[in-house]
Amino acid sequence: MRKIIHVDMDCFYAAVEMREHPEWRDIPLAIGGSAERRGVIATCNYPARKFGIHSAMSSHQALQRCPHLLLVRGNMPKYKAVSRQLQDIFARYTDLVEPLSLDEAYLDVTNSPWFAGSATRIAEHIRYTIQQELQLTASAGVAPNKLLAKIASDENKPDGLFVLPPTAVADFVSDLALKKIPGVGHKTAEKLNDMGLTYCHQLAAVGEAALIRRFGKFGALLWQRGQGIDERPVQTDRIRKSVGVETTLDKDIQQIEQGIAVLHVLWPELVKRLNERAIKGLCIKLKFSDFTQTTLSRRCRALSLDLAVQLCTQAWQRAQGRGIRLVGVSVELNHGADEEYTAEEHQQLSFDWEDENTRSS
Incomplete structure (x- = not known):
């Protein structure tokens, strides 16, 4: 056992800033990019959260909810x-x-x-x-x-x-809301709700097979997690699984030709970051004007700008009239064997720390 x-850590970036500026402790404070440059919130302190501000929210929206919010540009080297x-x-x-x-x-x-x-x-x-x-x-x-x-x-x-x-695991997991399981995001929670599933103990009535049919590989993982099962050891050497770049645009774009032009700008940086490492997949990410996003990926063994353009064109069709505010491209690294998907693995939110707004993922 x-x-x-x-x-x-509690509101880490904000806490570091409040440590250095005690006068900021009791006022709404957020770390993020400027509203004028379409920045987003990386984190905020608890006084700010009372106004409904949270990470990944646009800085513009955060200031609308709390006009007296103190918005501070982050200092990643310090953190x-x-x-x-x-x-x-x-x-x-x-x-x-x-x-x-x-x-x-x-x-x-x-x-x-x-x-x-x-x-x-x-x-x-x-x-x-x-x-x-x-x-x-x-x-x-x-x-x-x-x-x-x-x-x-x-x-x-x-x-x-x-x-x-x-001794308390069984009762705790039984009453645990499924949305609290790492990897169960808003959309997955909605799909589970459509199946009449809100709490872990309800999974038994549905069964593992039904979850796999609905969610694929993640369904099998969800079945285990819903029983509190997790055999993964603590890994002292974590393997990087992807490399990518993305950019938040100053203004929404509407035409696929504009998106392909952005992709051509991002591509040399992706090649540089990849540094000739082997890959097994390519992925395009688009974020729409309403802040929802979509990704489209394809298995491949070689880096191909033509494939990236093809995927971008296909993903663009999902915009359905919405503008595009972010374009990203990434590759899945090949470490010689397929690795088990871990639900809680996550990428820390990146945002416009400096004047440049191309960033790695």
Whole structure:
């Protein structure tokens, strides 16, 4: 039985800024790109969240909801430096640390000698150390596997700890809302609701086969996750699975010729970032004027601009009259074997830190 801790910093970027500017602590604060340059919110503090502001929201919309919102351009080098301090703290308690992003990580403390092996006390001490040394707060979840630890860390946010012992897993998972399972986004939750599924215990009545028919490979994963099953170990060496570039446009575009022109601009940067690594797929991403987005991918072994143009043209048809505000292209890397899809793997939101707005994914 593993003992897993998931540590998640509270509104990390905003918290770092509030640490350096105490006068900002009690006012609505968000980190993001400027509204004039069609920026988006990366994160915001809790006073801002009371106005309904959240990450991935456009800066323009955030300012409409809260006109007195303090919008601060982020400083990624500073946040990375603090993240390295976090990693140093984690390493004191175990060698098995799997960073998910700058501000969260899994820790396997099954064999940790700290506090006679008590994962609860280790988590408490990690949170205490972060507060004392970095003047920042973190929330943590303790559970028998990564899936449940990640869900648990969100239970008592901010600045909280939630412990899920093995004896309580069955009851906790039974009453767990499916939308809380990492990987179940808004659209998947809607599809589950259409099937009459809201909570994990309802999956039993439907069965694994029905989930696979409806969701494909993710259906099998959802069946396992809905029972609290997760055998994945904490991975200290995470493999990068994709490389890509994308750009948010100053103005919406309507014509496919304009999109292809943007693609030609992005392409040399993608080739540079790929650096001759082997690939197994190509993907086009479009974000529409209403902030919904679509992706279209194709298996391939060689980088092909012609294929990218073809996919972009096909994806463009989904706009149905809407303008395009973002164009992106990425490749799936080939590491020699197919890797298991992990539902909670996510890419941290990127936004226009500097004047250039081409960025990597």
